[in-house]
Amino acid sequence: xxxxxxxxxxxxxxxxxxxxxxxxxxxxxxxxxxxxxxxxxxxxxxxxxxxxxxxxxxxxxxxxxxxxxxxxxxxxxxxxxxxxxxxxxxxxxxxxxxxxxxxxxxxxxxxxxxxxxxxxxxxxxxxxxxxxxxxxxxxxxxxxxxxxxxxxxxxxxxxxxxxxxxxxxxxxxxxxxxxxxxxxxxxxxxxxxxxxxxxxxxxxxxxxxxxxxxxxxxxxxxxxxxxxxxxxxxxxxxxxxxxxxxxxxxxxxxxxxxxxxxxxxxxxxxxxxxxxxxxxxxxxxxxxxxxxxxxxxxxxxxxxxxxxxxxxxxxxxxxxxxxxxxxxxxxxxxxxxxxxxxxxxxxxxxxxxxxxxxxxxxxxxxxxxxxxxxxxxxxxxxxxxxxxxxxxxxxxxxxxxxxxxxxxxxxxxxxxxxxxxxxxxxxxxxxxxxxxxxxxxxxxxxxxxxxxxxxxxxxxxxxxxxxxxxxxxxxxxxxxxxxxxxxxxxxxxxxxxxxxxxxxxxxxxxxxxxxxxxxxxxxxxxxxxxxxxxxxxxxxxxxxxxxxxxxxxxxxxxxxxxxxxxxxxxxxxxxxxxxxxxxxxxxxxxxxxxxxxxxxxxxxxxxxxxxxxxxxxx
Numbered sequence: 001x002x003x004x005x006x007x008x009x010x011x012x013x014x015x016x017x018x019x020x021x022x023x024x025x026x027x028x029x030x031x032x033x034x035x036x037x038x039x040x041x042x043x044x045x046x047x048x049x050x051x052x053x054x055x056x057x058x059x060x061x062x063x064x065x066x067x068x069x070x071x072x073x074x075x076x077x078x079x080x081x082x083x084x085x086x087x088x089x090x091x092x093x094x095x096x097x098x099x100x101x102x103x104x105x106x107x108x109x110x111x112x113x114x115x116x117x118x119x120x121x122x123x124x125x126x127x128x129x130x131x132x133x134x135x136x137x138x139x140x141x142x143x144x145x146x147x148x149x150x151x152x153x154x155x156x157x158x159x160x161x162x163x164x165x166x167x168x169x170x171x172x173x174x175x176x177x178x179x180x181x182x183x184x185x186x187x188x189x190x191x192x193x194x195x196x197x198x199x200x201x202x203x204x205x206x207x208x209x210x211x212x213x214x215x216x217x218x219x220x221x222x223x224x225x226x227x228x229x230x231x232x233x234x235x236x237x238x239x240x241x242x243x244x245x246x247x248x249x250x251x252x253x254x255x256x257x258x259x260x261x262x263x264x265x266x267x268x269x270x271x272x273x274x275x276x277x278x279x280x281x282x283x284x285x286x287x288x289x290x291x292x293x294x295x296x297x298x299x300x301x302x303x304x305x306x307x308x309x310x311x312x313x314x315x316x317x318x319x320x321x322x323x324x325x326x327x328x329x330x331x332x333x334x335x336x337x338x339x340x341x342x343x344x345x346x347x348x349x350x351x352x353x354x355x356x357x358x359x360x361x362x363x364x365x366x367x368x369x370x371x372x373x374x375x376x377x378x379x380x381x382x383x384x385x386x387x388x389x390x391x392x393x394x395x396x397x398x399x400x401x402x403x404x405x406x407x408x409x410x411x412x413x414x415x416x417x418x419x420x421x422x423x424x425x426x427x428x429x430x431x432x433x434x435x436x437x438x439x440x441x442x443x444x445x446x447x448x449x450x451x452x453x454x455x456x457x458x459x460x461x462x463x464x465x466x467x468x469x470x471x472x473x474x475x476x477x478x479x480x481x482x483x484x485x486x487x488x489x490x491x492x493x494x495x496x497x498x499x500x501x502x503x504x505x506x507x508x509x510x511x512x513x514x515x516x517x518x519x520x521x522x523x524x525x526x527x528x529x530x531x532x533x534x535x536x537x538x539x540x541x542x543x544x545x546x547x548x549x550x551x552x553x554x555x556x557x558x559x560x561x562x563x564x565x566x567x568x569x570x571x572x573x574x575x576x577x578x579x580x581x582x583x584x585x586x587x588x589x590x591x592x593x594x595x596x597x598x599x600x601x602x603x604x605x606x607x608x609x610x611x612x613x614x615x616x617x618x
Contacts, residue, residue, distance in 0.1 A: 020054035039065050039072040130203045130234040139211050140222040142285045153179040163267050180216040186262045187212050192247055193304055194290050204293035206243040207234045265312045272437040280312035321419035327410035333403035340396045345518040360404050377507050382485035384511025387559030390485045398443035411442035417451040420465040428461040432468035441479045449484035450494035470500040514559045516547035522560050526567040537594040548604050562607055570596045
């Protein structure tokens with residue numbers, strides 16, 4: 001039926017038969033012999049040709065090939081369609097069911113729309129010099145780098161597979177979409193960010209976009225047009241309108257995760273691909289050429305260029321059950337230490353970190369003096385109940401390691417068992433690799449790490465995650481730090497469960513429950529940050545509650561989390577109390593009074609509702 005439909009369409013759309021048209025079963029052997037050379041992606045062993053069209057009048061074949069699976073062109077689609085005077089691609093596509101049907105049709109339509117009215121004005125008046133020889137050489141040079149990048153990535157099956165996995169949901173990505181389409185989308189993104197307020201008369205920046213838009217479709221203007229013709233192209237009356245269309249084109253619809261990201265950088269970063277630096281360099285050169293095309297670079301453009309550099313080198317990477325926090329820029333070690341020392345309580349932790357800093361500083365000095373240094377022992381075990389500041393301290397420690405020269409980025413990646421363990425054989429190691437790749441040059445914080453060693457069945461892959469982690473710790477000794485955290489007894493059992501863990505984790509930090517006074521201080525920090533003040537009677541009531549909670553705390557007592565939850569409840573009670581007051585003054589809005597604090601006995605019972613008589617000892 002498929003072939004019969006094509007037979008009828010050929011009769012309908014080729015009444016004059018000016019082109020060389022070959023239907024299934026009627027292709028000359030001499031043409032079949034050359035097909036694989038003309039259509040590089042065509043696989044005659046897996047797909048059958050339905051229709052072959054040659055638009056060239058001489059002996060050279062130039063046209064398209066329609067199989068039961070795909071549609072192929074010998075060169076750029078638009079160049080072929082311009083010569084198909086009787087062939088209606090869209091009409092054919094309506095009657096076939098190849099995987100890329102809808103996407104291919106949309107893409108062709110957009111390209112055709114953008115190509116309309118692109119012929120230059122035939123006026124004899126000399127065109128304004130929008131681009132000079134120097135700028136054209138810069139464009140061409142970066143274009144050559146892009147061409148090499150495209151060739152390598154389009155031949156990389158793992159890259160293409162990952163591209164589809166990341167962007168394919170709801171997007172029906174298929175083999176017709178390649179690396180160049182991702183780059184087109186990214187380059188439009190960068191152009192729009194750098195040229196929000198560009199004057200209508202400023203054409204140099206627009207020509208840069210037009211050059212790469214053409215280049216990524218297979219047309220290098222620096223090779224096909226003279227400098228004068230390129231400037232005439234930019235001087236055409238419809239040039240600005242065509243650029244406007246390009247800036248609004250969306251060839252790939254992304255989900256919210258990658259909405260504001262540079263797509264190619266995200267894919268390469270996820271793979272930790274060896275070409276990610278090459279891609280970042282090409283993107284940043286393009287952005288700099290854009291910013292400098294008009295001869296000046298504003299402060300706003302400088303800031304945007306920095307953002308683009310950050311996105312190409314450290315793109316966000318959405319991973320399930322994984323949270324990533326970047327280290328602030330332009331901060332000093334003293335500022336990080338002040339932030340650490342300003343934390344409530346944790347006196348023993350602050351002392352141990354101060355000792356660690358001194359140790360690491362001395363090791364650096366020994367290295368500079370060509371003396372042997374002791375094992376750095378950056379990996380650590382954080383032992384303690386929830387809400388005692390383990391994650392906060394880990395985040396600060398990552399930044400401290402950065403300032404001491406042990407980590408390049410100093411960011412924090414947080415996860416737990418769910419972020420590392422998969423449900424199928426072989427998948428856990430892949431998940432671990434992805435999380436570790438995201439944490440390279442920073443710190444990986446694994447909360448409740450003891451859950452990885454609690455295998456109860458042969459189908460549990462926690463031990464596989466541990467082995468994969470140990471391997472990466474060995475492979476990335478110089479650019480990866482891991483901190484595992486959890487309850488003291490469980491973490492002791494976890495470390496003792498594997499000799500590899502014992503040899504790599506030999507630095508232990510014990511986090512204690514906050515006292516009643518420390519919990520009150522934490523509550524007051526929450527209040528101050530939210531523009532609330534405590535009256536004396538409210539503070540006295542809270543002090544009694546926190547003292548009782550500390551005294552009666554159970555095994556799972558949440559410490560700072562309890563203080564935060566209690567603060568949020570107080571804010572709600574205050575709102576209910578003052579909502580009908582008229583007028584509500586600023587003082588009333590900011591003040592938490594004794595009635596806003598919930599009853600003492602009720603609060604303690606609610607917080608300790610899961611008390612199982614297992615008490616924590618000081």
